[in-house]
Amino acid sequence: MSQVAITKAFQDWKAQQAIDNTPVTLDEFVFAYIPGLDITKPVDVTEALPAADKIVHRQEVSKTGVINDNAVIYSVTIGADVGDFDFNWIGLVNSESSVLAMVIHVPTQRKIKNAAGQQGNVLVRSMMMEYTGAKAATAITTPAETWQIDFTARLAGIDDRKRLENVDLYGDAAFFGDGWLVARQDEQYFVTQGAGYVAGLRADLPENVDIEVSAPAKVWLDVCWTGTLTSVWSVQCKITVADELGNYQQNGQPHYVYAVASIDEDGSITDLRPKGLNDDLGLGELASMGVDDVLPVGIPQPWPTDTPPEKWALMWGQAFDKSVYPLLGAAYPSGIIPDMRSQTIKGKPASGREVLSFELDGNKAHIHLASAASTDLGTKSTSAFDYGTKTTNAAGKHSHTFTGPNSMTVKDGDKNSAVSTRGTMTTNEAGEHSHTVVIGTHAHTVEIGKHAHDITIEESGNVENTVKNIAYNYIVRLA
Incomplete structure (x- = not known):
């Protein structure tokens, strides 16, 4: 003032x-x-x-x-x-x-x-x-x-036109992520920091705010566009806990309200914050979605460098603190980020295999058939060749000894007398000699018959199964 x-x-x-x-x-x-x-x-x-x-x-x-x-x-x-x-x-x-x-x-x-x-x-x-x-x-x-x-009326008209354009885009209300989410820790209720729109006015909450609640009740976000002639105008926000509350005027300024949560008698909270935009705008719905709506924590994402962006981690099999990153802990209860190096992702088979289970590489079971063509070569003849007449080596010099009767005539004067005895006698020695052998032209017949040969198939391929690929890192969001 x-x-x-x-x-x-x-x-x-x-x-x-x-x-x-x-x-x-x-x-x-x-x-x-x-x-x-x-x-x-x-x-x-x-x-x-x-x-x-x-x-x-x-x-x-x-x-x-x-x-x-x-x-x-x-x-x-x-x-x-x-x-x-x-x-x-x-x-x-x-x-x-x-x-x-x-x-x-x-x-x-x-x-x-x-x-x-x-x-x-x-x-x-x-x-x-x-x-x-x-x-x-x-x-x-x-x-x-x-x-x-006096530009007051014109400036007010510009402000309200912009507000109404936001209503066309965001509807009566729209919230980003957990912005203005009512939650409870132990017995303390609080409103979560973040941003949203009510009646076309953007409401920002820089930090969590504790609130007192007497259940049952609703929690209302109250916004007002206000300022002075010479000051910067801005949205003023406050939280009101009441059963019912409607839009109202105060000090000449309109206040717009929206129920962001309902709390039952037992203390349970129902989130009433709309997170979509005007459905007629199609792609506009994406503008009010939080990152958790578009990309839930735990989804692996390809990344082209070894340095992950802020609030992301490389998936290299490292452990993480589930108390610091509870959403990541819900996705990976073991507290260990899967090691995605050299890995691919496979849809869970219907065989009952566990999600996040590891499987070694391997080929589908199969056999190889191999054979050589079987051919009956019949009976074949070798080539004919005339070897002529050949002489054996000279050898065989020998004599024979035997036992038998000896007869001789003894002459006594003019009188011959025959004498008969037994003894060992030897024949005359036969000399060395050789033989002549005629071989002549001839051929041999060889039977081959039906037969087969064993075949060995040589090893080929890479160390592991792969397809054409480009190497990326997998990263996961930390939250």
């Missing part, structure tokens, strides 16, 4: 100007930043200009205008070529005398200058001074409506 005051110094100076019959001219705005300035306290009418080191910008009055005989307005436009600075103090002065006429204490605001990669802002600040005879004292004659344009 801003604080405004016309200073005593101005009142004294204005009186002197009237005596001197000189117009009351206020021609300069002064902007300053006062550390520790309490904008909830009224402005001291004796306040003076801040010290020079606190003044961040000075600029001539851009426009003046008369509202009525007793009210005039001064305005300044600070272009996007000015900045950067913060300010929480604005003063209207007469530059010639340095008389401070009017002071405003405001919430700290930022003036940004156009720069590379930075869009500057344009600020318009106006001060209306109301006192008796203001029009005559200042000699201002230009009606303010000729240059003072």
